[in-house]
Amino acid sequence: MNRRNFLKYMAAGAAATAPAAALVTACKPGDKNGGADALTTGAAGTMTMRRNPNSGDLVSILGYGMMRLPMLPEGIKPDPVTGPFDQKMINRQVDYAIAHGVNYFDTSPVYCQGLSERCTGIALKRHPRDKYYIATKLSNFDRELWTLSESKAMFENSLRELQTDYIDYLLLHSTGNGSRDEQGNDISGLDACRQRFLDNGLCDWLVEQKTLGRIRNLGFSWHGDYRAFEYLLQLHDEGRYHWDFVQIELNYLDWFYANEINSSNVDAVTLYSELEKRGIPAVIMEPLLGGRLANVNDDIAAELKQRDPEASIASWAFRFAGTPEGVLTVLSGMTYMEHLEENVATYSPLHPISADDHEFLMHIAEKIFGQKEIPCTACEYCMPCPYGINIPAIFSHFNRCIREGNIRQSELDPDYRRARRAFLIGYDRSVPRLRQASHCIGCNACTAKCPQKIRIPRELQRIDAYVEKLRLTGETL
């Protein structure tokens, strides 16, 4: 959606505020036949919607990411169909989402131990197919599945699992991610992208499927090697392929700091402007950085609350991600009902970030960046570690200790014993001993899979060395 259109909707929305309130229940998302433009701005209590200029879809600004589905409590027997995932809860949450205007559901064949599509399909099948859009992906994690025939099988399987005969939004999954060949040599993100999606004729086949109506929008998600991003956009510019949408990581920390956090990453502002220039709608992932922008330290929390005492910490991140006009939808992997309720509230309607707010959030981002947390979003692409290590849980514990001020460099630092106890007990609670960092052998199986380009073994060994230092200073906790 371009700027002019956006302003037009704004004006229309402002004019229609009063009557729109009556449309809360009357107007269902997915109503593609016009008459709902007033909703794009979102009247009070109504989800803000965005228009996809390519297909005309009216998409809710809040998209449901099906990557962090709720799980059954520990000790409950896994279901033969949906494994350890709590289908009853998933159904309830999907029902709530649809009832409150959410109409974009993003899944993939690899999410949730490969069960996300199935769980999503079961939950969505209970609603009319024209009430929602399904996004899924052609994933690229296993080189054995890089052939055209395996890819076709993957696509057909997605349709089967999702219990549908067309996909609204199909993505080439994680296009900048590198890989490794059988000899253990690294394949760059650009090469992997070419081999996996283009050289094998997959993209052409997908375009064919689009003309057949089995795919309604074709796009890609990108992480990692910027050359792959540039290359795919170049194909778009040359007219070889047309991307109906592109999925990027965008949040107020990555806006300017992605590159500083890791020099091989690109700031979100750059990615976004490349898309905006071409009028390609952006689907946003990691608006909250796997929860890191909701779990801030007390100091930052206080500052955010001071600016708006009634707004939740997470709502700032969601408002930021939804503000750019070229954003089609903001994906959030809402594991719990309360997350869903809160995000629905934040976006019903979206109050865009002002220039002042923007500056303020950049200041917050600087503070968060200064904490040197490990930029893990707990996406679990690195998992399962072949040696059983719980990588995201270790990073999450370490980051938590940074936020809570429980890291000590020296025994002489104030409050050392208490901080040590908190770190070590918390560590054993978050991660069973056998899955802790001391068991990382540095095989590097994870490194290529990390979309954040974290050098996982190095970080694990750094944390292990820190734990060892703590342990050495006493035999009791």
Place this chain on the structure above:
Amino acid sequence: MLLRKIRIPLAILAFASITWLFIDFTGLAHGYVGWLARLQFLPAVLALNAVTVLALVVLTLIFGRIYCSVVCPLGVMQDGIAHLHPRGKHKAGRYVYSPERRWLRLTVLALFIVAVVAGIGSLVALLAPYSSYGRMAANLLRPVWLAGNNVLAGISEQNGNYDFYAVDIWIRSMPTFIIAAVTFVVIAILAWRGGRTYCNTICPVGTVLGYLARFSFLRVCFDAEKCRSCSKCAQACKASCIDFKNKTVDYTRCVACGNCLDQCSFGALKYGRPAAAAPAAGEGSGAADPASRRAFLIGASLATTTAALAQVKLKTDGGLAAIEDKVAPKRQTPLTPPGSLSADNMASHCTGCQLCVAQCPNDVLRPSTGLLTIMQPTMSYERGYCRPECTRCSDVCPTGAIRPIGRDVKSATQIGHAVWIKENCIPLTDGVSCGNCARHCPVGAITMVPSDADNPLSPEIPAVNESRCIGCGACENLCPARPLSAIYVEGHEVHKTI
């Protein structure tokens, strides 16, 4: 009576403290009450702790077997069990006088002394009273205590504080657990039915102290003139040692509890100097002689199944790979903890009380299952390794089986050495780089070297410098090969300083 009023609170305090020592997992208890374990008679004898032994002998020569009523946790435990018994129709008590079974007592004592001298640790451990109690507390009570703690830890975790933390509950050795349970049942039945039967027929410490108590300065004496032979005192005597008909007390069995004194309505019993005493020559006591050497077990060839982790097919993300439990390798020579000096020293001093096993915060120590060393501690590294900052077993051991050792000395004490098992090593089996053993070796005894000397790029394997290795087991415990590690520690019979 004053005697009871002092004895009961003291006994409860000592009993609770020792029990705490055995069930504590935080490492706090031994700082406060560790001395109580050292005060135990047999451990003091085995530790050649002359001051304590002398003090206990003097104590007994003055007050009688008050040790058995206050200091010995097994004795107090029996009193507790007997106390629960309903007294039946007799108001005063339910006991009756029985004559001493002297031959049984002396035979057991003789056997015991032979066992100590010959270093038959298993027999010593079975008979030693303090160790019997320790075994029960560590095997039967401790799991309950830990389970309770884990419930609190769950609450604590939910509330987001660090007041309690969860700990693993596991049976370290089934034979020891069974022995502890059987001992408990037998002693509990004996105590329930007849009070101090065990102390006065089997307990070797009771026999030794009993024959010392014959000559004690203070004792329970009859005033024949005042006694009306009502039998109340005998009914109250849990040691069954008061022969009211003949107006005599068997001082070898009297534990100076004072229960009889309270029962006498005629003032015929008093605790004090007897009217006429007949001192005689001393009695032989259990001496601590070094044990004979023990031939440690014959090597069984190492079963080295290839143990690479099954690689999970990486088609999806999320979830956790299953982790196989480690299996203990067959060590030709068992490992004994730093401070124990040698297998001999361990065998000849340890009474198998399980205090070190219960206290080990790294889950390394467990009771041995060897025929001669049963219940004595041995080490294995499936659950953890002997961490450099910890010297707890040496801090708590009351018998001198594990002598106090500082961290610095420990880090230079070689208790064994690491052995590499080529067939299990991950770089060779899985073709990935590893080096986790070298990364965690606290003394830097492992260097990673190319497996093919001619090819510097070949997978790197560990090279162990045995002369620097102290045998702590970090390499074995953290080795990714499962169930059998690719590097394990072989014990040394005699520890040396490097």
